[in-house]
Amino acid sequence: MIGIQRFVRTSGFVLAALTSSVAFTSAPPVAFTGGGGEANCTACHNGAAVNSGPATFTLGGSASTAFTGSANLTAAFTSTPSTKHGFQMAVRDSANALVSGWGVNNTTVQKNGSFYVNHTSAGTLGVPSWSATLTPGTLPAGPLTAYAAGNQTNSNNAPSGDLVYTKSFKVYQAGLSAPATWSLGSVAVLSLTAPTRAGHTYFLAMSELPGSTPLGGVFTVPVNLGGALTPLAWDPALSSIFMNFVGTISGLGSATAAVFVPPIPSLAGLNLYFAYATLNPSTFAVTEVSNGISALLQ
Numbered sequence: 126m127i128g129i130q131r132f133v134r135t136s137g138f139v140l141a142a143l144t145s146s147v148a149f150t151s152a153p154p155v156a157f158t159g160g161g162g163e164a165n166c167t168a169c170h171n172g173a174a175v176n177s178g179p180a181t182f183t184l185g186g187s188a189s190t191a192f193t194g195s196a197n198l199t200a201a202f203t204s205t206p207s208t209k210h211g212f213q214m215a216v217r218d219s220a221n222a223l224v225s226g227w228g229v230n231n232t233t234v235q236k237n238g239s240f241y242v243n244h245t246s247a248g249t250l251g252v253p254s255w256s257a258t259l260t261p262g263t264l265p266a267g268p269l270t271a272y273a274a275g276n277q278t279n280s281n282n283a284p285s286g287d288l289v290y291t292k293s294f295k296v297y298q299a300g301l302s303a304p305a306t307w308s309l310g311s312v313a314v315l316s317l318t319a320p321t322r323a324g325h326t327y328f329l330a331m332s333e334l335p336g337s338t339p340l341g342g343v344f345t346v347p348v349n350l351g352g353a354l355t356p357l358a359w360d361p362a363l364s365s366i367f368m369n370f371v372g373t374i375s376g377l378g379s380a381t382a383a384v385f386v387p388p389i390p391s392l393a394g395l396n397l398y399f400a401y402a403t404l405n406p407s408t409f410a411v412t413e414v415s416n417g418i419s420a421l422l423q
């Protein structure tokens with residue numbers, strides 16, 4: 126009797142394992158990216174603690190300085206001792222809601238429901254890198270965050286002995302860039318790129334303090350507006366030093382600001398922090414916040 130029960134249980138287990146063999150190599154279940162409150166693949170693939178393996182797993186994209194309504198994102202094992210890998214990726218908006226609108230190549234990457242992309246069976250062996258493009262149907266407010274989990278497997282067709290990694294990557298709809306070091310006596314140029322906010326008003330802020338400031342709703346601007354130097358950048362009397370710190374994002378989605386760095390030797394070594402917010406030109410409601418950057422005076 127006991128023997129039969131055990132047989133039934135064992136064969137049931139084998140059947141389940143066979144079914145999942147087909148199901149899991151071709152696609153992990155959804156919601157295991159490790160981001161936005163989700164568990165990660167170590168829920169089943171339990172070779173070691175997450176992010177403790179020897180491989181390098183990366184997540185990035187080209188969109189952080191010029192989001193045009195579409196972001197191409199790549200999750201990759203850039204160095205790995207294994208041959209078989211898998212991944213899953215999702216993007217959340219600033220309110221942590223999942224964003225849909227994925228485009229995939231279907232050969233190595235497939236959609237899994239509306240919000241997730243992951244490897245195909247053909248995208249595991251010898252494929253350490255996967256790309257997909259997100260084009261949200263409705264633009265969310267605020268920066269987006271991509272979350273990815275990667276599985277460096279031991280190719281045993283089972284979840285045992287596999288090593289799992291997680292990464293996140295911010296996609297800013299308002300990009301800000303400038304050289305990292307500014308020479309005393311020079312003019313430093315800051316480039317603003319916000320194609321999805323063309324025609325909006327912007328306020329570029331400066332601070333000598335690191336940190337960020339909540340602007341209400343989902344918006345937190347990554348610059349500390351409590352700096353003693355912060356009001357100087359918006360002082361009309363100093364407009365020959367701080368140029369275009371308030372302005373309009375052009376129809377093409379860009380703007381340029383500049384700082385004349387005074388040739389005062391005691392300024393050498395000062396670190397300045399910058400970020401901007403865009404505002405609806407009629408309501409003055411915040412519509413976007415940029416990434417933050419810093420510049421070292423020397």
Ligand code: HEC
Pocket residue numbers: 145146147148149150151153154157158165166167168169170209210211212213249274275276278279280281282283284
């Ligand atoms: C609910 C359990 C479960 C979760 C969660 C899960 N997997 Fe799996 N996965 C399995 C099982 C079971 C297998 C083995 C059977 C198979 O190969 O289909 C497997 C196999 C795989 C394989 C092939 C491994 C090999 O050794 O051949 C890859 C790659 C993979 N999973 C990637 C992932 C990734 C990436 C995640 C996280 C985003 C993930 N899995 C999450 C259960 C899971």
